Amino acid sequence: MCGLEFPTDENLIVGMERADDAGVYKVSEDLALVQTVDFFTPIVNDPYWFGQIAAANALSDIYAMGGVPKTAMNLVAFPAKEMDLAVLRLILQGGIEKIKEAGVVLVGGHSVEDKELKYGLAVTGFINPQRVLTKRDLRLGDQLILTKPLGTGIINTAIKGGLATGNIVDYVTQLMATLNRAAAEIMRSYPVHACTDITGFGLLGHMAEMIADLEMSIEIFAQSIPIIPEVLEFAAMGLVPGGAYKNREFREVMVDFAPSVDKIFQDILFDPQTSGGLLICVAKEAAQELLEQLQENLPHPVGLIGQVVAEPKGRITVH
Amino acid sequence: MEKRLDCRGLACPQPVMETKKALVEADELIVLVDNPAAKENVKRFAESQGCKVEVKEENGQFTLKILKQKTAEKSIPKPEIIEGQKSIKDTELILFIDTDAMGKGPEELGKILMRSFLHTLEQSEVRPQKVILLNSGVKLACMGSEVLEDLQELAAKGVEVLACGTCLDFFGLKKDLRAGRVSNMYEIINSLAQAKKVIKI
Numbered sequence: 436m437c438g439l440e441f442p443t444d445e446n447l448i449v450g451m452e453r454a455d456d457a458g459v460y461k462v463s464e465d466l467a468l469v470q471t472v473d474f475f476t477p478i479v480n481d482p483y484w485f486g487q488i489a490a491a492n493a494l495s496d497i498y499a500m501g502g503v504p505k506t507a508m509n510l511v512a513f514p515a516k517e518m519d520l521a522v523l524r525l526i527l528q529g530g531i532e533k534i535k536e537a538g539v540v541l542v543g544g545h546s547v548e549d550k551e552l553k554y555g556l557a558v559t560g561f562i563n564p565q566r567v568l569t570k571r572d573l574r575l576g577d578q579l580i581l582t583k584p585l586g587t588g589i590i591n592t593a594i595k596g597g598l599a600t601g602n603i604v605d606y607v608t609q610l611m612a613t614l615n616r617a618a619a620e621i622m623r624s625y626p627v628h629a630c631t632d633i634t635g636f637g638l639l640g641h642m643a644e645m646i647a648d649l650e651m652s653i654e655i656f657a658q659s660i661p662i663i664p665e666v667l668e669f670a671a672m673g674l675v676p677g678g679a680y681k682n683r684e685f686r687e688v689m690v691d692f693a694p695s696v697d698k699i700f701q702d703i704l705f706d707p708q709t710s711g712g713l714l715i716c717v718a719k720e721a722a723q724e725l726l727e728q729l730q731e732n733l734p735h736p737v738g739l740i741g742q743v744v745a746e747p748k749g750r751i752t753v754h
Numbered sequence: 755m756e757k758r759l760d761c762r763g764l765a766c767p768q769p770v771m772e773t774k775k776a777l778v779e780a781d782e783l784i785v786l787v788d789n790p791a792a793k794e795n796v797k798r799f800a801e802s803q804g805c806k807v808e809v810k811e812e813n814g815q816f817t818l819k820i821l822k823q824k825t826a827e828k829s830i831p832k833p834e835i836i837e838g839q840k841s842i843k844d845t846e847l848i849l850f851i852d853t854d855a856m857g858k859g860p861e862e863l864g865k866i867l868m869r870s871f872l873h874t875l876e877q878s879e880v881r882p883q884k885v886i887l888l889n890s891g892v893k894l895a896c897m898g899s900e901v902l903e904d905l906q907e908l909a910a911k912g913v914e915v916l917a918c919g920t921c922l923d924f925f926g927l928k929k930d931l932r933a934g935r936v937s938n939m940y941e942i943i944n945s946l947a948q949a950k951k952v953i954k955i
């Protein structure tokens with residue numbers, strides 16, 4: 436992207452220069468548009484659940500900005516000559532039912548013939564310009580809450596290798612298909628300063644984005660981080676996706692691990708997530724209450740995993 | 755009998771899967787891979803199966819020499835050994851405790867038994883993956899509980915202690931939880947469903 440001059444104007448609140456989870460464009464004093472797009476190749480074997488997961492994943496970025504998604508458009512790449520259209524129908528059904536669950540309407544879409552199947556959505560939502568949650572407005576003392584357990588990359592690799600059984604496949608499918616809507620709605624009543632969703636760069640990758648070049652530091656506690664059952668076993672068996680290694684290569688220079696955090700656990704923190712949870716930075720005094728509300732209302736484990744501290748600047752410490 | 759596997763160009767997790775297949779028959783295996791991620795994954799897999807692994811790198815290509823050890827177990831994921839703690843974590847076991855007095859009989863004896871059970875558990879090398887507390891079981895993790903320290907020690911050693919939120923609310927104990935964390939029925943059901951072993955106290 437270097438060297439390209441992106442068009443901009445004075446109403447652009449979040450654009451290419453402040454690259455964040457979604458773009459935000461001011462419409463009036465109390466209204467702004469939020470836009471995002473996401474698509475990918477199949478994550479699970481079942482077409483309906485692939486559709487569900489792709490939709491949940493696409494909507495997540497709107498929630499991560501503090502916005503409310505309203506309209507969506509399908510993006511489809513389909514090998515029509517090799518695959519039965521019934522498969523596409525199921526994928527779209529999955530997507531449609533997920534966006535309905537979110538109160539979002541489908542306003543169109545586009546499809547192309549392609550050797551490789553892909554599905555996703557472009558999503559538009561609304562937000563109050565005063566309440567946009569970027570990933571960079573952390574404050575000292577903020578507490579970090581993670582709303583979904585980690586490990587989907589590793590588990591999906593185990594599934595690809597045929598080593599994961601029915602129970603864990605179902606668990607992870609449900610986990611990825613869970614909207615971040617409930618978490619986003621609950622956090623609205625609390626003094627949240629920054630937020631992002633955990634996806635392809637892994638927990639540490641997304642945290643690194645939050646503090647890169649900032650005069651702040653993050654410390655997290657391995658014991659407090661929710662992880663998917665069995666992920667440690669699979670990681671110990673070498674079922675770690677290439678993306679985790681890439682994420683580690685890119686960001687490990689910014690991370691200090693305590694000796695008690697073994698290499699296998701470290702991989703989980705770099706593991707690329709699909710449709711992961713929200714990482715919420717909330718004011719210290721409200722953290723315990725927000726945590727309890729989230730724990731009571733969300734179907735998956737939620738953890739208060741760390742906090743924003745002053746030193747060492749621009750680094751992440753994992754205890 | 756030595757076998758050679760060329761896993762160059764294979765996408766993850768194929769190198770691990772090919773190695774796994776080959777190790778069923780071969781006692782000695784040479785695996786070729788062309789990227790560090792595959793090298794790390796194959797090495798880790800072989801070591802998790804009790805094999806000895808030697809790695810050589812040349813021009814970005816990796817050759818792994820894998821030797822089965824005679825005493826190694828075959829392909830069964832071992833219980834996780836947590837470094838530095840000299841304990842064995844049984845990642846398949848969940849303890850489900852829905853009372854603060856163990857067994858059917860005089861309550862006083864039940865409480866003595868519960869204390870003994872949790873204290874002995876903490877002292878032993880057995881580490882369940884989770885301890886789920888329901889109904890009056892949640893009292894065990896609250897301020898004033900005689901087993902609080904044992905539960906805190908277990909939690910510090912990596913055992914997840916989960917206390918049902920509805921129950922804490924019922925007893926008015928939410929603010930008094932001192933070990934583990936608040937959970938909900940959804941998480942409890944998921945935990946039980948995925949567990950290989952559940953022991954109900």
